[in-house]
Amino acid sequence: MNTNPLSQKAQQTLxxxxxxxxxxxxxxxxxxxxxxxxxxxxxxxxxxxxxxxxTGGSSLGGQAITALQESASPKLHFLDNIDAHTFxxxxxxxxxxxxxxxxxxxSGNTAETLxxxxxxxxxxxxxxxxxxxxxxxEPGQNxxxxxxxxxxxxxxxxxxxxxxxxxxxxxxxxxxxxxxGIDGQSLRQGxxxxxxxxxxxxxxxxxxxxxxLTQFSLCQQHVNQSVxxxxxxxxxxxxxxxxxxxxxxxxxxNAIGLAQGTTPIRAAGATDQHSQLQLYLDGPxxxxxxxxxxxxxxxxxxxxxxxxxHPALTTLHNKTMGQLMIAEQMATIDTLKANNCPxxxxxxxxxTPRSLGSLMMHFILETLAMAHLLEVNPFDQPAVEQGKKLAxxxxxxxxxCAKHGxxxxxxx
Amino acid sequence: MNTNPLSQKAQQTLxxxxxxxxxxxxxxxxxxxxxxxxxxxxxxxxxxxxxxxxTGGSSLGGQAITALQESASPKLHFLDNIDAHTFxxxxxxxxxxxxxxxxxxxSGNTAETLxxxxxxxxxxxxxxxxxxxxxxxEPGQNxxxxxxxxxxxxxxxxxxxxxxxxxxxxxxxxxxxxxxGIDGQSLRQGxxxxxxxxxxxxxxxxxxxxxxLTQFSLCQQHVNQSVxxxxxxxxxxxxxxxxxxxxxxxxxxNAIGLAQGTTPIRAAGATDQHSQLQLYLDGPxxxxxxxxxxxxxxxxxxxxxxxxxHPALTTLHNKTMGQLMIAEQMATIDTLKANNCPxxxxxxxxxTPRSLGSLMMHFILETLAMAHLLEVNPFDQPAVEQGKKLAxxxxxxxxxCAKHGxxxxxxx
Numbered sequence: 001m002n003t004n005p006l007s008q009k010a011q012q013t014l015x016x017x018x019x020x021x022x023x024x025x026x027x028x029x030x031x032x033x034x035x036x037x038x039x040x041x042x043x044x045x046x047x048x049x050x051x052x053x054x055t056g057g058s059s060l061g062g063q064a065i066t067a068l069q070e071s072a073s074p075k076l077h078f079l080d081n082i083d084a085h086t087f088x089x090x091x092x093x094x095x096x097x098x099x100x101x102x103x104x105x106x107s108g109n110t111a112e113t114l115x116x117x118x119x120x121x122x123x124x125x126x127x128x129x130x131x132x133x134x135x136x137x138e139p140g141q142n143x144x145x146x147x148x149x150x151x152x153x154x155x156x157x158x159x160x161x162x163x164x165x166x167x168x169x170x171x172x173x174x175x176x177x178x179x180x181g182i183d184g185q186s187l188r189q190g191x192x193x194x195x196x197x198x199x200x201x202x203x204x205x206x207x208x209x210x211x212x213l214t215q216f217s218l219c220q221q222h223v224n225q226s227v228x229x230x231x232x233x234x235x236x237x238x239x240x241x242x243x244x245x246x247x248x249x250x251x252x253x254n255a256i257g258l259a260q261g262t263t264p265i266r267a268a269g270a271t272d273q274h275s276q277l278q279l280y281l282d283g284p285x286x287x288x289x290x291x292x293x294x295x296x297x298x299x300x301x302x303x304x305x306x307x308x309x310h311p312a313l314t315t316l317h318n319k320t321m322g323q324l325m326i327a328e329q330m331a332t333i334d335t336l337k338a339n340n341c342p343x344x345x346x347x348x349x350x351x352t353p354r355s356l357g358s359l360m361m362h363f364i365l366e367t368l369a370m371a372h373l374l375e376v377n378p379f380d381q382p383a384v385e386q387g388k389k390l391a392x393x394x395x396x397x398x399x400x401c402a403k404h405g406x407x408x409x410x411x412x
Numbered sequence: 413m414n415t416n417p418l419s420q421k422a423q424q425t426l427x428x429x430x431x432x433x434x435x436x437x438x439x440x441x442x443x444x445x446x447x448x449x450x451x452x453x454x455x456x457x458x459x460x461x462x463x464x465x466x467t468g469g470s471s472l473g474g475q476a477i478t479a480l481q482e483s484a485s486p487k488l489h490f491l492d493n494i495d496a497h498t499f500x501x502x503x504x505x506x507x508x509x510x511x512x513x514x515x516x517x518x519s520g521n522t523a524e525t526l527x528x529x530x531x532x533x534x535x536x537x538x539x540x541x542x543x544x545x546x547x548x549x550e551p552g553q554n555x556x557x558x559x560x561x562x563x564x565x566x567x568x569x570x571x572x573x574x575x576x577x578x579x580x581x582x583x584x585x586x587x588x589x590x591x592x593g594i595d596g597q598s599l600r601q602g603x604x605x606x607x608x609x610x611x612x613x614x615x616x617x618x619x620x621x622x623x624x625l626t627q628f629s630l631c632q633q634h635v636n637q638s639v640x641x642x643x644x645x646x647x648x649x650x651x652x653x654x655x656x657x658x659x660x661x662x663x664x665x666n667a668i669g670l671a672q673g674t675t676p677i678r679a680a681g682a683t684d685q686h687s688q689l690q691l692y693l694d695g696p697x698x699x700x701x702x703x704x705x706x707x708x709x710x711x712x713x714x715x716x717x718x719x720x721x722h723p724a725l726t727t728l729h730n731k732t733m734g735q736l737m738i739a740e741q742m743a744t745i746d747t748l749k750a751n752n753c754p755x756x757x758x759x760x761x762x763x764t765p766r767s768l769g770s771l772m773m774h775f776i777l778e779t780l781a782m783a784h785l786l787e788v789n790p791f792d793q794p795a796v797e798q799g800k801k802l803a804x805x806x807x808x809x810x811x812x813c814a815k816h817g818x819x820x821x822x823x824x
Binding site: 055056057060080081082083084085086087088109110111112114115116118119122142143146147150222224225232233234240243244247248250251252253259260261262263265268270271273274275276277278279280281282283284285286287297298300301303304305307308309310312313315316319320321322323324325326327328330331332334335338339381382383384386387388390391392393394395396398 | 497500554559634644652655664665677680685699712713716717721725737739740747750751802803810
């Protein structure tokens, strides 16, 4: 019997994960029927543009997945903020008669999403609303269902047993995926592949457990940041999705009130080699690095540079942009290692819906494992309610926002 | 005479900044003539699309500034990466005959930018190249000048005494600004306003010095992250520019080899309230917060919600999206304060070229002050050369990248 405390923790965490696979709705619902979602998606595929209203967990999963869209139409616009300038700019570029609007809010009471929806309903008031709009939320009494009822808008149910940041494999991710023409079944299959591997895994060969244990050990040595370096532009939105998943699941107090968690940070390779890498290599040793690489790069024509003298050019001769990207990702990994920075590589052979699904499920399992190791509840977000209430209090008093001297200007 | 060590440091740092104002080329060149840049910009304004090739300091300043563009044309595409998939997608959407290409590299030897440029030259080979292309780099012998010479492309000089991340007020930022129709003189005036204030400032009323001192004190108490929370979508690219400025200037070893610096982190308000705020409020006390707010918000029509019963809707009645954004930014500041998180507000009354210029110069001064306090050289980036060399080594051997099993796939 192994009495090393970390080994014991590892074994317990693996058992926790393996038990979750058979009990957690998130995992159980990976085989739910999606006919209703597909039907609604087919309806929205007729539009030229589709606005997807919603924020946080109601938006990031769909954004991460639809980054794989190959076709130009319909054009999906994820409006996840309430910047009126941005909102007005998007409204200027779309034609209501050719545009569908989907509002997603799990609770149905998110102020930002309701404001977006009320704004759109005014703009679309001369179109048949039930044809253009769709509401996604939990069943039951909530504000967005009241809007749907008032305007007779069609609805889809958001599962009430899966939290927003874990909802990418539900309607929240699948509806945008189908609209974008992405094979959602493959995405789910990628997730199921990872769960199947977990069932057989030991503490030594579960990538999610090993990843969490590494980060758990490092954060006890004051490594309080986790950098996700993505060498593929289409994975940058996955990184945003991961940042919410990790931050909201592990960033909180444990049972005895001690603050837990590490800060997830997105870095875009190769771009951030020219922006952040100096700090990463030479600054404080407070970061763990995950480098997400792509083995097969899209090939543009190779460069012709044999008629130049300068070595910076001749080195590029007969090489493709994809080959340069591969050289850059290798160099970053090796440079981090050479500077004794803790680093791992997650390599995708190809970026497909199935490999993306596997990657997302890997991150979900790793996050759940980390929460278990830190002894925090991965499914709540207790700290943000205070701010939500305060925002609505200030809004109620708006017009006279004298305290901060804020005012609203009408720009024409 | 004040013998408190921090007060002494503060006084020395203020004197350092005030001396820089009269000696640093970055500041002296704020009144340089821009006629040549304006002329080239006028030429590029005739195009429908303009591609701006370059990365890091050759791109982020222009991106931050042109986020203020009001007109839809010309459409600027900042290509700051070498993801061939993205690159091919952009090439698909533009017509070479209606598109200009500007390549910016201070050193003239940046592999990524050279690869982008060689790729574009092949695609544009049936257009008059000198009409469509422009090269911006230091004068002298370098690779990109060799390309310019070979193809007879026009050039503009990048000042050789201003480093990339400090170059936003030079041709690097001004050329894209003028192409986008933004008043570059106002932007520079905003920077000059801040320098004028600095000349008169004491240690108590210099915002840049106070900001740096606060962060210097906090980082000695293990606060090793600096979150910039922007409540305005058009300031998100400014945040990316700031992250490079801060990370590359302060993230390095001091004279006795101790690693210095804090990690800059971008957060988008209100969106990241639904993604990162749980961690910020309830996680470890390792962050300093700068909340960048906008007092005057663009006004879309107010919401009509008097016919609803649910309080989440009735609260929105007669309120605008801008008012909700203002309430959110106030609530975030007050919630961070209530949770004893170190937070400051930088408030813009309006977002104009002049206020943006002031803000950028504030961040430059604060960064220089922080570097002085940490006793590091703000102008170098010694750690990244190793990786650059390694990337070119790997590229030379590409075709046989056997070590990492990498290969290039031709996607059609």
